[in-house]
Amino acid sequence: MKLRSAGRTDVGKVRRRNEDAILNRPEAGLWVVADGLGGHAAGDYASRLIVERLAALPRAGSALDFVDSIEDVLDAVNGDLRRAARARNVDVIASTVVLLVRGENCLFCGWLGDSRAYCCEDGRLLQITRDHVYRDADAAGWLGDRVTPPAAGSAPLTRAVGVEQSLFVDWVLAGNRPGTCFVLCSDGLNKEMTDQEIGDVCCGSASAGEVLAALFATALSRAARDNISAVVVRLGGAVPALRSRAQAPPGATGTPASAPAGGLGEANRRLHGLNEDYRLGRISREEYRSRRRALAGTLQGVGTAAPVKPRWWSRLFGRA
Template identity: 45%
Template sequence: MTFSTEFGWTSAARSDVGCVRLVNEDAVLNSPEQGLWAVADGMGGHAVGDLASRMVIERLTGLSTGGALGNVIAEARDRLLRVNDELRAEAARRQVSRIGSTVVLLAARGGACAYLWAGDSRIYLFRNGRLAQLTRDHSHVEELKARGQLTAEEALHHPAQHLITRAVGALDTLELDESSVALADGDTFLLCSDGLSNEVTEAEMASELAPGNCEAAAQRLLEMALERGGRDNISLVVAHAEDVLGSDRTQVNPTL
């Protein structure tokens, strides 16, 4: 496995209303030329969740992408804080308790990626034949698991499974977590709303991501979630990094 500072990106995105909902309250950003990808999931059951997710993605699409990775993430954070204020004001104007959206953003510069998130939309990394979840859900169930009050198996069927503790627009103060990872040749990232992660297992995700074909993986993962019932909106982005300078290629996850 080689690490480098020059990577080329391919990516593919899908967003579908699913088989049950009438409105798609998800939105996605797929911009490999900018090194930016995001998924936003409007809060189901609340007023105009589609407005919230669309506002989140529109603000992130306008990010300045010429600077250092840390500057990109800092600007993304500032923009999301402003969206939070706007959504709180809009909820007050409409006299509803909240208008909100989860968000997960991945940004790439040189040989690294940084990501930030609020809510239960996720980022996974497939590397060297293994899938790892990079984000930790901001949810009631995840807090119970962290305290040892709930097993992973119990969490799958817990009645509060969809109760999230953070989202853009949910509270007057928005808390965003962030982290970063050094890139390796052949890395493939999956960003998704819970409409995918609740229907498709991690083993199935890994199997579809392994070849490094973004379009094929995105389409097949969407189809699998729909086949399982598509109980929620389903959104995902698959992004694949290729080391354009390195002579070594990881053999487990080869660049196509």
């Protein structure tokens, strides 16, 4: 799989220090954006520790071996941050993280918190992560376990590295169709740009570096109230012709890189179920990893298969 990638982080116009960190490791097939929690102690330390540990992680074995190792690293960082918070007598030292891993037949996207991953293909932008934020009174596990419940309209995080004793990374699979563009970003970018604006930049034939430069030019021309970070990954090959929304199939919402009906879409539904079963304690870590490995093993050749069945992503996450 040929690809090009580029990354950048900027303090923005308001903050005095940059609490974001990025990792661009195309040779290892690993890209990361981490956003230290603002308003908490040592957010820059938390995000930097994640990136430094993942930068030092050797890639060996299969993609799933690498994914397992990444989870182990994040678990270790989670424990280190919790111990650091206790040593400093502060409530929490934590960071979000979103990452992309190149696999043999697909890509793996994992995340904790509200740092996002977008995929742009055929002129359509899709957010392939779902923000881990408190949504309603019945939501469990929100980061405010040790603080006052959130007021209406606010959205504190439900997951981050460094908060809870147990860490649960959500994963989604994306195909490897040539020309597809992925964007990983901290919320400093999507605070300044709408999804439509991000899509207008990403869903053309520009290189990874050109996309990155255009995103930062727009974001920094505005208020830039937060740190801004992004990593752009463009898969090699011809970029599919840009298709307007008027030309899109009726009801289509986009998909991570050409997931075929019954293939990647079905695999993601099953993976989402595994993620939830593990998080809720219905299956052990060993069973979760074993079943995830078996699921990924069924994905031979899905990356450039037929177009996706519309709305599988909406059905997966309950979106209209």
